Amino acid sequence: MKTYKLRLLFVAICTSLLFVGCNDDDDNGNIIEVATCDDGEMNGDETGIDCGGSCEPCNEALDFSGTYVQEDSMGRPGINTVFSGSDAVKNDFNNTIPSDRAAFTPIFENTLEFYHDVYALSLGLTEDDIDYETNILGLDAPTLAFVLAQTDALQVAPNAPTSYFTPGGTFLTGRNLSDDVIDVSLILMFGGEMGNRFDGNNGTPQLTSDGVDAGDRDFTGGFPYLETPNL
Amino acid sequence: MKKTKLFAAIGGVGLVLASVFLIAADHVDAPAVAGTTTDIADLYAFEGDNPNNTVLIATVQGPLAPGDQSNNAQFDEDVMIQFNIDLDNDFIEDRVIQAVKRGDSMYFFGPAEPAITGLNSTVATFATRTAVKISTADDVQTAVSENGMSVFAGPRRDAFYFDFNRFNMVVSGAVAPEGFLPPAEASDFFENLNVLALTVEVPNALLGEAPVHIAEAAGLVDPGVLPSTYNVWATANRKQ
Numbered sequence: 001m002k003t004y005k006l007r008l009l010f011v012a013i014c015t016s017l018l019f020v021g022c023n024d025d026d027d028n029g030n031i032i033e034v035a036t037c038d039d040g041e042m043n044g045d046e047t048g049i050d051c052g053g054s055c056e057p058c059n060e061a062l063d064f065s066g067t068y069v070q071e072d073s074m075g076r077p078g079i080n081t082v083f084s085g086s087d088a089v090k091n092d093f094n095n096t097i098p099s100d101r102a103a104f105t106p107i108f109e110n111t112l113e114f115y116h117d118v119y120a121l122s123l124g125l126t127e128d129d130i131d132y133e134t135n136i137l138g139l140d141a142p143t144l145a146f147v148l149a150q151t152d153a154l155q156v157a158p159n160a161p162t163s164y165f166t167p168g169g170t171f172l173t174g175r176n177l178s179d180d181v182i183d184v185s186l187i188l189m190f191g192g193e194m195g196n197r198f199d200g201n202n203g204t205p206q207l208t209s210d211g212v213d214a215g216d217r218d219f220t221g222g223f224p225y226l227e228t229p230n231l
Numbered sequence: 232m233k234k235t236k237l238f239a240a241i242g243g244v245g246l247v248l249a250s251v252f253l254i255a256a257d258h259v260d261a262p263a264v265a266g267t268t269t270d271i272a273d274l275y276a277f278e279g280d281n282p283n284n285t286v287l288i289a290t291v292q293g294p295l296a297p298g299d300q301s302n303n304a305q306f307d308e309d310v311m312i313q314f315n316i317d318l319d320n321d322f323i324e325d326r327v328i329q330a331v332k333r334g335d336s337m338y339f340f341g342p343a344e345p346a347i348t349g350l351n352s353t354v355a356t357f358a359t360r361t362a363v364k365i366s367t368a369d370d371v372q373t374a375v376s377e378n379g380m381s382v383f384a385g386p387r388r389d390a391f392y393f394d395f396n397r398f399n400m401v402v403s404g405a406v407a408p409e410g411f412l413p414p415a416e417a418s419d420f421f422e423n424l425n426v427l428a429l430t431v432e433v434p435n436a437l438l439g440e441a442p443v444h445i446a447e448a449a450g451l452v453d454p455g456v457l458p459s460t461y462n463v464w465a466t467a468n469r470k471q
Contacts, residue, residue, distance in 0.1 A: 056362045062333050064340075064354035068311040068468035071269040072261070074289075075464035077391075080261065090261035097349055098315075098464060099322040122408050143451070151445050153315075153322065153462035154276045158285055158435040160458035162277035172446060173460060174277045177288070177390040198410065205410030207401075210394040211417025217390060222280055224383035224430035225288065226390055229368050230297040230423045 070095065075152035077181040083108040083148055101149050109145035112189065119190075119198070119205060135188045136167065136195040144188070167195055177219040177226070183209045268292060268307035269467035272426050273391055276463045279432045286432045287314045287328065289465040293426030294389050301386050301425040306332040306365065309470040312429055313352060316342070317462035320442045323348050329355060330384065330429050336362045337384035337429070339376070342437045352468050380433045387428040395420035 035044025037055035045053030052061075072094050074080070084090040089107055096104075112132050120130035132141045139147060155172045156162070162174035165184040175181065190198045190207040200206030219225060264270045272293035279286045289312055295301040311331045315324035328341040331354060343358030361376035366385025373383050394417045400407040411417065442448070444457035 056336070057334060062338070064331060064333075064338070064356050066353070066470050068352045068354070068470050070350045070352070070466045070468050071267075072264045072271045072467040073464060074271045074274045074466075075462075077273065084261075087262045091263040094261050094264060095350065097323070098317075098462075118402065137451075139451070147446075147449075147451070151322070151449070151462070153317065153445075153464040154274060155445060155457075155460035156276040156285060156441075156463045157278075157444075157458040157460045158438065158441050160278075170457070172444070173458060174285075175275050176277045177275055180392075182393050200410060200413075205401075205408060206412075207410045210397065210411045211414045212392050212394045212419040213414075214390075214392055215419055215422055217388070217392070219390070223286075223373060223381050223432055224371075224387070224428065225286060226290075226387035226428050226430065228371075229301055229386040229388050229425040231368065 070097070073098070075154055076148070077175065078185055079148055079152050082185070083111045083145075085111040085114065098150075098152055101152065104149040105142070105145045108149045109141050112141055112145060115189065119207065123205070132189070133192040133197060136191055136193060137171070137188065138193075139188075178214050178217075180213060182212075186210065264467070268305075268310050269469055271312075271465055271467050272389070274463070274465045275390070276461075281432075283436070284432045284434055285438065285461075286430065287463065287465075288428060288430045289314065290387070290389070290391075290426035290428045291467065293391075294421055294424035295386070295426060297423060297425060301368075304386060304425075304427055306337065306384065306427060308332050311352065311354060311468045311470070313466045313468060314431070315464050315466060316438055318439050318442055320445050320448050320462065322462060326438055327352075327355060328380075328431055328433065330382075330431075332365065332384075336364050337382070338362050339380070339382045339431060342380075342433060352466075378434075378437055380431055380437065383428070383430040385428065386425050389421045389424045389426045391421050392419045393421060394418055 035046065037050050040049065042049045046055055047053055051057060075098065080090055080093045084093050085107065093104060116130045116132050117127040120127050134140045135144060154175050157173035160173055161170065162176050163170045164175045164179040164181055165171040186208045187195045196208060198204045198207035218227060270292055272290040275288040277286050291312065292304055295304050311329055314328040316326040317323060318325040324345055326342045327345045328339060330337055330339050339361045340355040340358045343355040345355060346353050359376055359378045361374055361380060361382050363374035363382045363384060364372040366372045366383065368386060373381060375381050394411060397412055397417060401410055438461060441459040441461045444460045445462060446452045446457055447454055
């Protein structure tokens with residue numbers, strides 16, 4: 001009982017202070033009412049309490065019900081598009097959840113070898129002359145295929161700097177906007193153990209870099225991190 | 232005859248690879264989604280300017296040419312884009328952040344434990360909801376939720392870069408047996424193109440503890456070489 005009275009008194013004091021405050025600021029004698037979207041009242045042009053009009057639409061008006069079915073899926077860049085190999089497999093991959101992709105490992109390994117066959121033929125050799133070689137991460141073909149197919153997500157470190165892959169440095173801790181994921185992918189596919197197997201030197205084709213970088217893109221502007229669109 | 236067959240084989244390969252790499256991030260991938268509103272172009276995930284935050288970006292419907300194509304591109308109210316976060320290396324989502332368009336705004340839900348996992352999803356309407364007006368090129372709108380997550384939705388310059396035209400020649404084998412071009416001659420196909428983008432910057436505390444890196448868990452690197460990491464992927468889901 002006593003507590004209740006004290007609270008009442010406190011409320012009364014605060015309220016009076018509030019009015020005094022208003023009056024102090026109100027130098028022309030008019031009461032200024034400012035409707036906001038978080039004052040707990042339906043005012044201004046709102047159609048409900050703190051919603052509608054110039055505020056967010058009211059909850060009741062929005063329907064988020066129903067079932068949404070997966071049509072596209074993406075973890076690391078280029079996985080489905082590069083390694084699935086056929087339209088049917090690509091659709092299949094998108095319609096499969098990441099924990100259920102064991103069947104794609106042998107397909108991805110075949111595609112990896114298939115790319116090497118392409119370059120063997122283009123160099124006037126036979127398919128047997130050039131095979132994938134263990135890459136700079138020490139992954140042989142079956143293991144690389146496993147990593148690509150069955151751990152297809154961006155690994156993202158909450159407590160460490162981000163790098164998709166820095167030769168000689170950290171890797172698989174996320175994907176920066178600036179990361180050259182094409183060159184990384186090419187190095188991991190065609191670079192061999194030293195990362196330079198087909199680098200355009202010693203009579204080899206240049207297959208470990210596409211030659212382009214981020215150019216004049218600027219990712220330092222803070223949130224939302226991407227640049228304004230090209231007009 | 233043999234020679235003809237060989238070239239046919241190379242040509243066939245070239246076509247396969249060309250359709251493949253239109254590419255690389257996920258830009259125009261599988262035929263079932265290519266050119267539709269569920270087509271994811273790219274996923275980025277990185278440490279924010281505030282290192283206590285993780286930034287997640289999904290781009291869709293790319294690449295878009297400047298002008299009408301970019302100006303007319305719209306998010307689809309029947310599509311829910313979902314960031315999936317796995318916290319125990321089983322590659323099943325433990326936390327989700329969802330984005331659904333209604334009217335002129337994008338509504339973000341989460342991070343939240345999803346009601347169901349798998350190919351079918353429902354919108355986590357029980358979770359923290361954050362609305363932001365969808366931006367245009369010259370009217371950039373952002374919002375911060377009561378749980379501290381920043382959100383954005385709208386057209387942006389494509390961050391992805393790749394000499395796509397040269398790639399098509401390279402995969403045609405005989406056309407470019409020397410491979411890709413030196414930097415002075417190479418050309419970035421995506422330099423002047425756009426995408427529709429969703430950016431969220433979320434406090435790591437809202438996502439939870441990251442598990443040991445999957446490469447370590449799989450025995451591919453020695454313990455301690457790599458930091459703990461979330462496994463993150465994006466899905467585009469259409470209302471049935």
